[in-house]
Amino acid sequence: MSQLTIKPADKAAHDFLALxxxxxxxxxxxxxxxxxxxYDLHVSGGEYNVAANLSICFGQRAAVASAIVDYPIGKxxxxxxxxxxxTPYYARFAHxxxxxxxxxxxxxxxxxxxxxxxxxxxxxNEAAGYLKAGSFDWDAIFGxxxxxxxxxxxxxxxxxxxxxxxxxxxxAARKAGAVVSFDLNYRAKLWAVAAAASGKDPSKASERAAxxxxxxxxxxxxxxxxxxxxxxxxxxxxxxxESKGKLDPSSFFGMMESVVxxxxxxxxxxxxxxxxxxxxxxxxxxxxWLDGKSYVSPTCELDVYDRVGGGDGFAAGLIYGLLAGKxxxxxxxxxWAHGALLTTFPGDTTMATLDQVESxxxxxxxxxxx
Numbered sequence: 595m596s597q598l599t600i601k602p603a604d605k606a607a608h609d610f611l612a613l614x615x616x617x618x619x620x621x622x623x624x625x626x627x628x629x630x631x632x633y634d635l636h637v638s639g640g641e642y643n644v645a646a647n648l649s650i651c652f653g654q655r656a657a658v659a660s661a662i663v664d665y666p667i668g669k670x671x672x673x674x675x676x677x678x679x680x681t682p683y684y685a686r687f688a689h690x691x692x693x694x695x696x697x698x699x700x701x702x703x704x705x706x707x708x709x710x711x712x713x714x715x716x717x718x719n720e721a722a723g724y725l726k727a728g729s730f731d732w733d734a735i736f737g738x739x740x741x742x743x744x745x746x747x748x749x750x751x752x753x754x755x756x757x758x759x760x761x762x763x764x765x766a767a768r769k770a771g772a773v774v775s776f777d778l779n780y781r782a783k784l785w786a787v788a789a790a791a792s793g794k795d796p797s798k799a800s801e802r803a804a805x806x807x808x809x810x811x812x813x814x815x816x817x818x819x820x821x822x823x824x825x826x827x828x829x830x831x832x833x834x835x836e837s838k839g840k841l842d843p844s845s846f847f848g849m850m851e852s853v854v855x856x857x858x859x860x861x862x863x864x865x866x867x868x869x870x871x872x873x874x875x876x877x878x879x880x881x882x883w884l885d886g887k888s889y890v891s892p893t894c895e896l897d898v899y900d901r902v903g904g905g906d907g908f909a910a911g912l913i914y915g916l917l918a919g920k921x922x923x924x925x926x927x928x929x930w931a932h933g934a935l936l937t938t939f940p941g942d943t944t945m946a947t948l949d950q951v952e953s954x955x956x957x958x959x960x961x962x963x964x
Contacts, residue, residue, distance in 0.1 A: 597885045598815060598861045600917060601771050606739030608681065609654040609917055611772075613763050614641025614749040615722035616660045616671050617698040619902070619942060624706045637674035638700065638942035640748040640779050643903055646678040646943040647910035651932065651951065654914060657681035657740075659730050659763070661721035665689040667697045678943065685729045687721045694719035704900050705873040711901065715783070717752070726755035732766035742913060743767035746777040747807060747819075747827060751784035753791070757806050764813035773916075776811060777909060778819030780827040804829035811857050816916075818909050820865040821846050824853065840869040843881045843890050850883050861885060864926070866908050866933055867893075874898045876937075880908055880930040884922045891930035892957075896937055903942035908933030910944070911951060924955070931955035 603609065619638045622630030645656040658675065662668045662684040675682050687695050698717040705711035717723070743763065750757045764774050780803065789799040807827045811817060824830050830852045846865060853860055867879035876898055880891040911932030915925025931954040932946060939945040 598773065598916070600773055600919075601739070601741045603741065603917075606741045607655065608657045608738065608740045610645055610648050610656045610742045610744065610913065611659065611735070611740045611767075612641040612645040612657070613659045613743070613745040613760065614639050615698060615720065615752060616642055616658070616662065616675070617700050618667060618671065619700045619702055621900075621940070622703050624704050627701060627703060627712065630703075634940065635670070636941040636943075637671050638903070640746045640777060640906060641744060642675075642680070643906035643942050644744055644777075644910045644913065645680050646675075647907055647932070647936070648914055649679040651944045651946050651948055652910065652914040653948065654917065655681070657683060657735075659683040659685075659735070661685050661687060661695075661697075661725050661729075663687045663689050663695055663697050663721045671697060683730060683735060685725055687724065695721040695724060697721060702902055707872050707874060710873060713902075717784075717787075720752060722749065723753035723756065725753075725759050727758045727762040729759060730763070732763055736766050736770035736772065740767065740770060740772045741917060742775065743772045744775045744777070744909075744913070745810075747779040747803075747823075748781055748784065750806060750810060751781060751788050751803070753788065757810060760810055761813060764810070768813065773815050774813060775816035775818065775909075775913065776814045777905070778807060778817065778823035778827040779905075780807075780819070780823045782826070800826055801829075803827060808856075812859060814857070814860060816862040816864070816913075817853070817857075817860055818864055818905075820867075821849060823865075824849055828853075828856070830856065841867045841877055841879050841893060843867065843879075843888070846881050847883060847888050850888075864909075864912055864929070866905055866930075868904075873901075876901070878930070878934050878937075880912075880926055880933070882912065882922060882926040882929075887922070889923050889926050891926050894934060896934055898937045900940050901937050904933045904937045906942070907936030907944060927955040928952070 620633040648654040649656040912929030
């Protein structure tokens with residue numbers, strides 16, 4: 595089994611490039627949607643969040659390839675991307691003034707106590723769903739030098755054409771010597787709609803998802819996904835995580851033999867471990883399987899302010915650690931610490947500093963800093 599090899603920083607213009615949809619998330623806080631009179635707007639995207647986190651907190655030269663619509667919401671998103679210090683590569687679309695195409699909206703409240711958070715989408719006529727192979731000049735982009743390329747299952751579920759674009763980008767990334775990562779991010783709602791849009795039985799959505807994602811993962815070096823993602827997203831067999839406990843890493847590591855058997859190209863798999871006691875109280879851990887060895891983070895108790903984006907925060911910290919040449923256990927700790935800290939902020943992207951992440955990763959406390 596080949597080992598993970600990362601291009602030196604001086605050989606690249608970008609440390610990290612993400613491919614995915616940019617969205618706005620409307621957040622009424624703890625107020626249920628039907629009762630809310632105002633919403634906070636967060637610019638987000640499962641793939642973009644990792645790029646923004648790497649730029650904001652970890653000082654990495656991050657970029658994103660995505661669709662943008664030339665209308666006011668698109669301008670608002672562009673402003674946020676600039677503010678995060680992320681270099682954009684946009685495929686631009688004109689809005690017809692009535693129907694779109696649109697920048698998608700994700701609605702997500704924070705819940706509270708025994709009341710769970712609620713997430714639903716308005717991805718009708720989404721510009722990102724029109725992206726296809728050929729939407730970007732990958733030879734020109736990767737010709738500048740890219741150390742790490744990343745995409746995910748949310749973007750891949752948007753249309754028939756987005757998986758083809760992901761595979762095209764991954765082939766270009768591998769040719770250019772970039773590490774390729776993919777977050778399975780299995781979302782049953784998205785795959786059901788995608789199946790219906792393609793004229794297939796929505797009840798067979800999981801089969802379509804597995805077929806699509808398995809083809810993508812054949813081009814991947816680093817896979818992010820929990821046991822449920824591996825089972826539902828890739829059709830792999832595993833144990834019932836409920837029977838072993840959500841923080842028991844043995845269920846996750848027990849699936850690595852199946853992962854490597856089906857995908858010998860995979861060099862690393864990582865995920866968070868989360869046990870939800872209430873909306874605002876979680877037990878939090880993380881695991882990493884890298885080059886045939888297993889690593890486990892500490893476990894901590896989280897007082898959660900906003901849980902959205904915690905997994906992307908973990909991915910960003912882990913990727914930073916690997917890009918920086920940290921030992922696997924230390925890279926895992928950085929991901930675990932950053933994901934934990936991200937749940938203490940509003941919004942989907944980080945407000946943490948590198949000092950805070952490193953301190954918590956080493957066992958720092960929440961005592962007041964004077």
